[in-house]
Amino acid sequence: MALPGLCGFNPMQDNNSSLFYIFPPSKNLLMKRRTFVKNSGLAVAGLALAEPGAGKWPGSKVRLGVIGTGLRGQNHIDNALRRTDVDIVSICDVDDRMLQMTTELIKKSGKSMPKIYSGDPYAFRHLLDAKNLDAILIATPWEWHAPMVLEGLQSGIKYVATEVVLGITLDEHWEVVHEAEKQKAHVMMLENVCYRRDVMAVMNMVRKGIFGELIHMQAGYQHDLRGVKFNNGIEPYDSGAEFGPKAFSEARWRTNHSVHRNGDLYPTHGIGPVAQMLDINHGNRFVSLSSFATKSRGLHNYIVARGGPDHPNAKVQFKLGDVVTTQINCVNGETILLQHDTNSPRPYSLGFRVQGTKGLWMDLNHSIYIEGMSKKNDVWDEAKSWLDQYDHPLWQRWGKDTEGAGHGGMDFFVLHAFIEAAKRGVPTPMDVYDAASWSAITPLSEKSIELGNQVVSFPDFTDGQWMYRKNDFALTDEF
C-alpha cells in the first residue's frame, strides 16, 4: 500500500502547503448530494423512522465497516473486537501509519483481518459498494462526517454511526436528517458522555423526580487541548508546535478549525447528557441561542512557548476565542449554559450542573444538594452516596464489561447501544434528530458571534414531531 498522507494528499510533496491546509471533501460531491436531496422531496420529514427489518437478533452478528482508523477509530475497533456479535468486515483509511496500528490491533485479537480500503480519500465508496455491511462506523475528521454519513445512507446502509460532530454547516445537518428519513435508516452520533456513570445516575435521579422540575443546566467542554492541537508530526500529544500537514493525528486537521472558526466547536459532550435529561426532541426543544467569545490568546502563546517567537506558526491568527460561552433557551422554560474552553491551561472538567426546583448537582465540586433530603440545610452532600444509590441499571448490569473500554467505560456503552440496536433492527437510542440538534450548536454559535452575540433561533429538525415523540434513551438495562 502506498498511502501518501491524509486523504491521499502528500504534504511532503506539497510546495504550496499553507499553514491552514486540510483536505476537505470536494465541493462537487456536496453539490451532487444537495441536488439529490432537493429532488427527493421531503415527504417523510419528521416522521418516526420506520423499522428497517434488517435485525437478525438474537444470535447473529452485525457486519460492520469502519471508516477512519485513526486513534479514535482504533478505540472503537478495539471495543468491537471484544464483542462476539460484531464482524469487522472492512476498514478504510488513507494513513499508512494508522492502518498499520489498526491491523496490529486486529492481529492481536486473533480475529480475521477485514478487507482494507485505502489509497484515495474516496476509497470509502468502494467499502460501501461492496454491499456486505449491516452498519458502518465513521471516525474521520469532522468535515468528512456528513458526506460519509450521506453516502452511507444512500448506499442502503440502515445503521450509520458517526463520531461527534455530525457536520459543519447547518445545511449539512438538514441534509443528513432528510436523507435518514428518506432512507428510513438510523444515524447515531457516538456521544459517549451520555453514558458516563455519574451522568447516568443523575439522569436516573432526574427521571425519579429527585431534583423536582428542572430549571437550569450547565455543561461544556473544558479541556486543555493545546497538546492535542499541536505536535511534532510523530508523537500525537504534547510534542511540538506543528499543525496541519506537518502534524500527526488530530493536529493534522482539528487545529485548522481553531484558525478559521469562532464558536463552540465541540458542544456534544456537554449538551448530549443535558438534552437527554431535558427530553429535548421528546416533548421539549431548543428554541434559541446566544454565544459570547473571549479574545484568542492561548494557542498563539503555546506556539511561542513551544516553538519560539520566530516559529512560522507564531504568525497564525486564530479566530477561536479561548472561552466561548453559549446560552440556550428551551421551549419548556429551562435555560442551558454551555462552555467551550480548549486553549488554556486548566484541569479537565465538563462542568455539569443539573438544577431543579428541589436541588442540584454540580460536577466541579462533586456535590449534590436536595432540599429536605440532604444531611444539612444549605450544605452540599458529597455526591458519591447519591450516585451510588441511583446507579443506572445499565451500569449495574454491564459495569464489569466496561473495563478497559476507554474513557472510563463510556465507550463500551455507546458502541454497545449501536450494535444492539442494529442486531435487533430497532431505532438507535440516540437518533438523527439528537445528533443534528446537538451538533447544530456549533454553526449556530458561530452565527451568533458573527452577528455580535445576537440571539439566533434553533431549527426544529423534527418538523414539529418533538411534541409527540417519547424519550426512550436508556430506559432499561439492555442498551
Add this chain to the structure above:
Amino acid sequence: MALPGLCGFNPMQDNNSSLFYIFPPSKNLLMKRRTFVKNSGLAVAGLALAEPGAGKWPGSKVRLGVIGTGLRGQNHIDNALRRTDVDIVSICDVDDRMLQMTTELIKKSGKSMPKIYSGDPYAFRHLLDAKNLDAILIATPWEWHAPMVLEGLQSGIKYVATEVVLGITLDEHWEVVHEAEKQKAHVMMLENVCYRRDVMAVMNMVRKGIFGELIHMQAGYQHDLRGVKFNNGIEPYDSGAEFGPKAFSEARWRTNHSVHRNGDLYPTHGIGPVAQMLDINHGNRFVSLSSFATKSRGLHNYIVARGGPDHPNAKVQFKLGDVVTTQINCVNGETILLQHDTNSPRPYSLGFRVQGTKGLWMDLNHSIYIEGMSKKNDVWDEAKSWLDQYDHPLWQRWGKDTEGAGHGGMDFFVLHAFIEAAKRGVPTPMDVYDAASWSAITPLSEKSIELGNQVVSFPDFTDGQWMYRKNDFALTDEF
C-alpha cells in the same frame, strides 16, 4: 414617636393594600430632580471628581448621618460605633421597631445618642437640612437609594455612601453620576464583597500577573433567599409566606421586585470584585450584555409549601426567573458570566471564576490551577495555600479589627474605606462610576430579557474617561 409603618404608611389601616404594595418615592420628587439635572447642564461630565477639601484628617472625626436603620443599617451603625473616628450625629427611619433596636445598640456602646428623624418618609430631608454632617450612609429599600443619594448631594454633602444597588432605572444611574460630577462629591456604593479575603488575595494575584492576561470571569449571587423574601411579619427569616405590608424587614419591600421584574436583580456582589480585577472604568469597560431567564417556579412553590395552596400569595405571578444568567463583553476582549439564583434551594455560592492565560481560580471547589506552578499538571491545587501566600496587605494589617464586623469582616473594610476617604478628603476607592456601571446591569438585563435575550449596549458613565483613569482600589494597606 408614632411610626405607623414603612415610610410613614400603616398597612394595618390600608383597606386597599395590594399584594404588590411598596411605598415608592413620589413621582413629583423625581420630576423635580430631573428638571433640576436637566437645567444644571453636564459641563463637568466625565471629569475626575475634584477634591472637596473637607478632609480634616488626621485626628478628627467624621460626622455621619445614617438614613435607614433596618437590619442592614444596624450592621453599619454597629461597625461605626466601634470606630473612634466617627460621630453618628443623626439617624433616620420610619419604622418604630427598627429605630428601637438601633437606639438600644447605641446605648450599649456608651456613645452619645444621635438625633433621630422619623415620622415621615421624607424625614431624611430634615436630617440633611441640619447641615451638620460630613457624610451620609443610606441603607433603605432599593428604590430609595437614588432619590436619597441625589438629595444628599444637592444638600452639599460631599461623601455619600449607599447600600447596593445604586438605582432602579438606567436613567436614575445617569442622574446620580451627573449630580456627583456637578457637586464635585463622592458617591460610594458599599459593595462589601470587593473586600472578601479570598477575593482580595485573588485580586492581588491578578495584579502580580500570576493568572497571566485575564480572559474570562464568572460570578453571581446564588443564594436561597426564599426565607428572606417571605416571613410572618414578626421574625425576619424563614417564618412564613407573607411579603409586602404584612411582612417584616426585607420581605416588606424586596420581594415585590421579584413580582414585577425579570433580570439580574442583585448583580453587584458578583460584578464588583470582577470589575476591580478587570480594571473596568480604568482602561477597560463593559460594552454589551445579554441575559437569559428560566421559568419562575421557586417562589410560588415556597408559598404553597409554607402557606398551603389556598394562601392568597399562591395566586401571585412572579416575573423573576429562578435563574437569570447574563453575559457581558468587555472592550479588552474578556467575557464575564453573571448568575442570579435566589428562588431555589441551594447552598450559598457567589460562584467566582477568574481565568487568565496562565491559570484560573474557581470559588466553588476552592481551587486554583496555575500552569508550571501548581503541584501537578492539569490537577487543581487547594486554593488555601495560594490565598494565604497572596493575602492582601489590607487584610494583613486590619484582619484583627474585622472580628465581629459582619459578613466575615468584609463590612469592616467597606465602611473603613468610606470613612478614611472622608477623613482625608480624598476620593472613595470605589466611586460613582463603579457604582453606576455595576448596578446598571439590573436594568440592562431586564431590557435584554424583555427584548428576547437581545444583546444590549452598555452606557459609558465616564463619557470616555475610562481610557485615561487609573484604578486605585486597594493599592496599599491603608484603606
